[in-house]
Amino acid sequence: MSGPFHVVLRDAIRQRGLPLQRLRAHLAERGIQVGIASLSDWQHGRAWPQQANSLRAIGSGLGSGGFIVYDDTACMVRVAHMFAKFLWLESCNQCSSCKVGTNQSMIYLQKLIEGSGGETDIEFVIEGAMMAPHGNRCYLPVEHSLSCPSIIGNFSKEFIEHYGRGCEGCRYLMLPKIHDLDEAKHKFTYSPGRHTP
Numbered sequence: 001m002s003g004p005f006h007v008v009l010r011d012a013i014r015q016r017g018l019p020l021q022r023l024r025a026h027l028a029e030r031g032i033q034v035g036i037a038s039l040s041d042w043q044h045g046r047a048w049p050q051q052a053n054s055l056r057a058i059g060s061g062l063g064s065g066g067f068i069v070y071d072d073t074a075c076m077v078r079v080a081h082m083f084a085k086f087l088w089l090e091s092c093n094q095c096s097s098c099k100v101g102t103n104q105s106m107i108y109l110q111k112l113i114e115g116s117g118g119e120t121d122i123e124f125v126i127e128g129a130m131m132a133p134h135g136n137r138c139y140l141p142v143e144h145s146l147s148c149p150s151i152i153g154n155f156s157k158e159f160i161e162h163y164g165r166g167c168e169g170c171r172y173l174m175l176p177k178i179h180d181l182d183e184a185k186h187k188f189t190y191s192p193g194r195h196t197p
């Protein structure tokens with residue numbers, strides 16, 4: 001089936017011959033609470049699933065994709081390092097190039113932060129990123145191979161300024177990994193992620 005969400009949903013409900021009460025009961029059995037009024041609005045295109053619970057009802061969810069916004073005072077060397085470190089720590093080590101490549105990028109980015117890094121180290125950072133997705137079983141190292149060179153390419157001036165100097169007054173940055181969402185309070189809690197690889 002294809003087309004706008006509400007048309008696909010309406011057709012699916014019609015084909016299954018499910019009254020909305022039954023559909024609501026099916027979802028409730030799976031721990032997903034959605035009201036009849038919401039289901040009715042969705043199939044008539046008056047509203048879209050937006051809350052985490054509603055997104056679960058259509059097989060989607062928060063965290064499927066996303067973006068992070070930093071203002072122009074953020075140090076992009078630190079951002080690149082933070083992403084590389086996060087992906088290295090999260091890599092499950094089933095595919096050696098994934099673990100080794102993300103680790104290589106992270107180590108040489110660390111040199112740039114500390115002030116002992118230069119142009120050659122950038123080459124090692126990118127080499128690590130290119131190496132990471134060889135024989136990969138999942139998307140994690142691909143993400144690294146795309147994001148890391150892209151950050152370096154788009155903020156090359158900032159990287160060059162760090163050569164032999166390191167971070168000077170660059171503030172601490174946090175990678176906002178979502179741990180949970182309190183739907184009642186509309187509040188996210190964040191997780192620091194893994195501390196060891």
Ligand code: SF4
Pocket residue numbers: 090091092093094095096098099135136137138139140141
């Ligand atoms: S590519 Fe995926 S499966 Fe393989 S080590 Fe990396 S995270 Fe694990």
Ligand SMILES: [Zn+2]
Pocket residue numbers: 075076077078113162166167168170
């Ligand atoms: Zn810096």
